[in-house]
Amino acid sequence: NVPLVESGGGSVEIGGSLRLSCTVSKNTPERPSMGWFRQSRGPGKERDMVASVDKSGRTRYQDSVQGRFTVSRDNDKNTLDLQMNSLKPEDTGVYYCAACTGDYCVSRYAAYLWGLGTQVTVSS
Secondary structure, rough: OOOOEEEEEEEEEEOOOEEEEEEEOOOOOEEEEEEEEEEOOOOOEEEEEEEOOOOOOEEEEEEHHHHOEEEEEEEEEEEEEEEOOOOOOOEEEEEEEEOOOOOOOOHHHHHEEEOOOOEEEEEO
């Protein structure tokens, strides 16, 4: 029973859109802060927060995606979605859904649950 399951990745042209969805297992005991993290290919590339939702519901974004990506959480459906518009090649990577300790989810070190990831590829 995987607690976090991502879906919606794929290949898209520059300027296109994708919507990622993360389904949270009902067995997850609490309503944690959650986020989407991206890991690009290459040496030294780390898993960085792209967008997140605090326990309070406040949303946060990496500067590079501000205005293009929208994160949303549906507590009734137990999902965390990421709408990605105006995609760029630098958005390419594996996107992971995470649940974090604490009130907000901006660091990979705060994550205690990870999904398996979904690949997003943006090319011309």
